[in-house]
Amino acid sequence: MTLSARNRLDGKIEELQLGGVMAHVAIRVGENLIESVITRRSAEEMKLKIGDTVSAVIKSTEVMLEKK
């Protein structure tokens, strides 16, 4: 099964905060902390919890670049 989204970063959940509609999830990926906002429903249906191994998946049109 292949998804067209070109970015997939493997990590572990370090923080998980549930709001009324949304959930904030922080994933440790090497030395980076990736933050994701998904629906609370997805977080619950996926049974996400701290320590879980997950991938952050990002469509390439959503990635901006910054140059110093």
Added chain:
Amino acid sequence: MTLSARNRLDGKIEELQLGGVMAHVAIRVGENLIESVITRRSAEEMKLKIGDTVSAVIKSTEVMLEKK
């Protein structure tokens, strides 16, 4: 200067392809290759070239999670 986007991954440009309107840029971030699609105009105005140090910047609402 602070941007609300919570994800910033530092890397080096490994590939750069210019189309008519868009540009495809691949950035090496540790063991991951991050792919970004920006406008050709931004790529030109930022004078992006292979080897440049850049950051991939991603709003957290654009980050999905996948669990195996």
Added chain:
Amino acid sequence: MTLSARNRLDGKIEELQLGGVMAHVAIRVGENLIESVITRRSAEEMKLKIGDTVSAVIKSTEVMLEKK
């Protein structure tokens, strides 16, 4: 394997147009035609062709509503 994106619409590819960087794909989902723009690279690596069975996958934060 579960993705947090909550929308998945199964259909068949009816049209496929490759540009320099991006690709335009139209998918028949019942009586709707769903249009997707992905990278040309993804279209090629996934070997997409007309008639393929695929799913359109959409993060719920990207879905707007309109009321008449």
Added chain:
Amino acid sequence: MTLSARNRLDGKIEELQLGGVMAHVAIRVGENLIESVITRRSAEEMKLKIGDTVSAVIKSTEVMLEKK
């Protein structure tokens, strides 16, 4: 009046949940359930309620594809 967003799926609201800032809306579109996250303010100003006929509107750059 025409909007450039190429996807418009007509359906009926089946579920509506209001959070502090966001609202989660599920729309029945044929055999699919489309989920949308919009601001609570939009949900209130549009006076959305269960049973309303609405369209889900999606920009094509936000549609990913998955192939089995």
Added chain:
Amino acid sequence: MTLSARNRLDGKIEELQLGGVMAHVAIRVGENLIESVITRRSAEEMKLKIGDTVSAVIKSTEVMLEKK
């Protein structure tokens, strides 16, 4: 007819560039120049041309903030 997207900026098209799949459109909104990337098909079907009065429409979840 109401769309949930909360941002609508009225302006005039100043530049229009068609690529193979995408189109780049610049709109004068007061002293700002707003740039939009839509599909070439939408640009053609909407018959966009320089001087047209259009609105830029943006979902609020896509708006980042920057503070100096």
Added chain:
Amino acid sequence: MTLSARNRLDGKIEELQLGGVMAHVAIRVGENLIESVITRRSAEEMKLKIGDTVSAVIKSTEVMLEKK
């Protein structure tokens, strides 16, 4: 420091509402009110408050067009 996002609108914060996970911010930009949804964490870390001068930053692929 340059960001690839092509739209930057300078304004002043007129409204700020914090939810559990997200924050809703309204910015006066000339005669337009721009609304942004960011994470509550960003709003807090940036110490956003009413009257602050900020820029709304938007990637051009997120801007739709509407023609009357």
